[in-house]
Amino acid sequence: MAEADTVMFAAPRAGTEPPPGGVAGVEPAAANENNGGAGDSTVLELRRGRHRAGQSAEPAAHPRRRWLSRAVLLLILIMQAALTVRMHNTAFEDEGLYLYVGHLEIAHWLHGASLQGDYPAYFSGAPVLYPVLGALADSVGGLAAARALSLTEMLATTAVLYAITRRLFNERVGLCAAVIFSVAEPTLFLGNLATYDASALCLLALAAWVAVRTAAFRRPVYLLAAPLVVLAVATKYAALLFVPGIVALAGLAAWPRSGRRALIPPLALGAAIGCLGAVALRVAGSDYWRGIEFTTLRRFQGNASVITLLRDSAQWIGLPFALAVTGAVAYATRPSTEPGEEVAPAGSRLRRALLGAVMVGSALLAPAEQIRIHTSVSLWKHVGFGLFYAAPIAGVGLARVVGDHFRRAQVGIAIWGAALVFGMTQANSLFSAWPDSSVFVADMARYVRPGAHYLVEVDEVPIYYLRGHAGAQPDQFTSTYFIGYVDKQGRYLTGDAGYVAAIKAGYFHVVAFNYQTTPAVDAVIARTLAADPDYRLANVIPNGNDTVSQYIWVKTATPAHPKTSKAKSRRKARASRRTRKTKARRRA
Numbered sequence: 001m002a003e004a005d006t007v008m009f010a011a012p013r014a015g016t017e018p019p020p021g022g023v024a025g026v027e028p029a030a031a032n033e034n035n036g037g038a039g040d041s042t043v044l045e046l047r048r049g050r051h052r053a054g055q056s057a058e059p060a061a062h063p064r065r066r067w068l069s070r071a072v073l074l075l076i077l078i079m080q081a082a083l084t085v086r087m088h089n090t091a092f093e094d095e096g097l098y099l100y101v102g103h104l105e106i107a108h109w110l111h112g113a114s115l116q117g118d119y120p121a122y123f124s125g126a127p128v129l130y131p132v133l134g135a136l137a138d139s140v141g142g143l144a145a146a147r148a149l150s151l152t153e154m155l156a157t158t159a160v161l162y163a164i165t166r167r168l169f170n171e172r173v174g175l176c177a178a179v180i181f182s183v184a185e186p187t188l189f190l191g192n193l194a195t196y197d198a199s200a201l202c203l204l205a206l207a208a209w210v211a212v213r214t215a216a217f218r219r220p221v222y223l224l225a226a227p228l229v230v231l232a233v234a235t236k237y238a239a240l241l242f243v244p245g246i247v248a249l250a251g252l253a254a255w256p257r258s259g260r261r262a263l264i265p266p267l268a269l270g271a272a273i274g275c276l277g278a279v280a281l282r283v284a285g286s287d288y289w290r291g292i293e294f295t296t297l298r299r300f301q302g303n304a305s306v307i308t309l310l311r312d313s314a315q316w317i318g319l320p321f322a323l324a325v326t327g328a329v330a331y332a333t334r335p336s337t338e339p340g341e342e343v344a345p346a347g348s349r350l351r352r353a354l355l356g357a358v359m360v361g362s363a364l365l366a367p368a369e370q371i372r373i374h375t376s377v378s379l380w381k382h383v384g385f386g387l388f389y390a391a392p393i394a395g396v397g398l399a400r401v402v403g404d405h406f407r408r409a410q411v412g413i414a415i416w417g418a419a420l421v422f423g424m425t426q427a428n429s430l431f432s433a434w435p436d437s438s439v440f441v442a443d444m445a446r447y448v449r450p451g452a453h454y455l456v457e458v459d460e461v462p463i464y465y466l467r468g469h470a471g472a473q474p475d476q477f478t479s480t481y482f483i484g485y486v487d488k489q490g491r492y493l494t495g496d497a498g499y500v501a502a503i504k505a506g507y508f509h510v511v512a513f514n515y516q517t518t519p520a521v522d523a524v525i526a527r528t529l530a531a532d533p534d535y536r537l538a539n540v541i542p543n544g545n546d547t548v549s550q551y552i553w554v555k556t557a558t559p560a561h562p563k564t565s566k567a568k569s570r571r572k573a574r575a576s577r578r579t580r581k582t583k584a585r586r587r588a
C-alpha cells in the first residue's frame with residue numbers, strides 16, 4: 001500500500017469560511033516558496049511522498065466550480081464553431097490535392113488502381129494518413145464533411161488546451177487561455193480547411209496533455225505521448241519543430257512534485273520519440289525520407305523580407321503573444337493572481353521562469369524558421385502550432401490583466417474584443433483570398449473530353465471537383481508551375497518557351513489562369529493567346545471580393561488526339577511529377 005502524504009494544517013483564520021470538501025479555516029496553496037505572496041495566509045502544505053498511480057498532489061477542485069468551468073468552456077467551443085463555419089468558399093488548391101490523392105490511395109488499396117504519382121517523395125505529410133482520412137469524410141458528405149472533420153479537431157484542441165492549462169495553473173487561467181486561442185486567426189482558419197494541419201495540431205495537443213496529465217504518476221505513463229507525437233509528425237512533417245515543447249513540458253509539469261527526478265521524463269520521452277520515429281521511417285521507406293527532406297529539412301528558399309514576415313506574424317498572433325509575455329513575467333514573479341487563490345503547484349521561481357520561456361519561445365519557432373528561409377508560405381498556418389503552446393501562459397497574462405476579484409474586467413473584455421475582431425477579419429480575408437471555383441468548374445465541365453489537354457494555374461481544384469469525369473484525369477492537366485513539352489521537331493521545351501510552343505501548336509483545349517500564383521508566366525500565356533486566332537476568351541470570373549479574376553480561354557477548333565509515343569508519355573509523366581514536386585515545395 002502506498003504511503004499517504006503528510007499534511008500539516010495551520011491554525012484557522014478568524015472569519016474564514018470552510019472551503020467545500022475541506023477543513024474550516026484551511027485554504028489550499030501550492031507547495032512552493034511563497035504561494036503568490038500569501039505567505040501569512042492559511043496554508044495547506046503537501047510534503048512530497050509516494051502517491052498511488054494517477055493521484056495528483058494538488059487539491060481537488062470543488063465540483064460546482066469544475067462543472068461551471070466546463071459549462072463556460074462549452075460556450076467558448078460553440079462560439080468558436082460559429083465563427084469558423086461562417087466562412088464560405090470553394091476548395092482551396094491544397095484541399096483539392098489532398099482529398100483527391102486520398103481517393104486515389106483508397107482506390108489503390110481496394111482495387112489496385114494506379115496512384116498516378118510518387119506522392120511520398122514530395123508530400124509534406126504521409127499521403128496514407130490525413131489524405132485518406134479526409135477522403136473518407138469527403139465520401140460521406142463532400143468538402144463540407146472534410147472541413148467538419150477539421151473543425152472537430154480544432155474544437156478538441158481548444159478543449160485539450162483548457163485541460164492542460166487547468167492542470168498547470170487553474171480553471172480561471174484555463175478559460176482565459178481557451179477564450180484567447182478560440183478566436184485567433186489560425187484557429188478559425190484551420191478549423192474550416194480540409195488539410196492535415198488540424199489533424200497534426202490535435203495530435204500534438206493530445207500528446208502534450210498526456211505529458212502534463214501523467215506528471216504525478218509513479219509509473220512512466222508519459223511515454224504514451226511518444227506514439228502520438230510520431231503520428232503527428234507523420235501527419236505533417238513541420239510538426240517536428242514543436243516536439244521539443246512537449247518533451248520540455250513533461251519535465252516542467254513533474255518538477256514541483258519530483259524535484260531532480262523531473263529530468264527523467266523529458267529524457268525518456270525524447271528517447272522514445274526518437275526510437276519510434278526511426279522505426280516508422282525505416283518501415284515507410286526511402287521515398288518518405290526524400291519527402292521529409294524535400295518539404296521540411298531542405299525547404300524552398302523564398303525572397304520574403306524579414307520585416308514582412310515579422311509584420312505578418314504580429315498581425316496573426318501579436319495580441320496573444322503580448323499576453324503570453326505578460327503572463328510569463330507575472331508568473332515568474334508571483335504564481336497566483338490573488339491571495340488564497342487555488343493554483344497548481346508552481347515550484348521555484350526558476351521553474352516558473354522556464355515554463356514561461358518554453359511557452360513564449362514556442363510561439364516564435366515558426367516565424368523564426370520562416371525568416372531563416374525567407375518564405376511566407378503557410379506561415380499563417382504554422383503560427384497556430386506555436387500559439388497552442390503559448391496560449392496557457394497567455395491565459396495567465398489575461399488573468400493578471402483582469403486582476404484579483406475581476407478588478408479590471410473591462411480591460412480584459414476590451415482585450416478579448418480586439419482579439420475577436422482581429423481573428424475574425426484576418427481569417428475571413430484569408431478564406432476569401434482564392435477565387436470561387438464554382439463557375440469555373442461548371443465551365444470546365446462543358447469543355448472536358450477524353451484525350452484533351454488543359455493548362456490550369458491551380459489544376460488541383462478542377463481535378464478534385466471533376467474526378468468522376470472520364471475527360472478530367474490528372475494526366476490531362478498541366479500547371480503553370482512547370483511544363484515539359486516536346487514540339488514537332490522533337491525538342492524538349494520548358495518554361496516560357498514550352499508554354500508558347502504548346503499554345504501555338506494547339507496542344508491545350510482549355511487554358512485558365514488568374515495572375516495570382518505565377519503572374520509572370522500568366523502574362524506570357526495571355527499575350528500568346530491574344531495573338532492566336534484559334535483561341536477565344538470564354539469567360540472572366542471574379543472572386544468574392546473582386547481581388548482576383550479567373551481568365552478562361554478555349555480553343556475554337558476541335559482538338560486532335562494523336563497517339564502518343566511511349567517515350568513522349570514517359571517525358572510527360574516526368575514533367576507531371578516535377579510540376580507536383582515544385583508546387584509541393586512551395587506549399588509545404
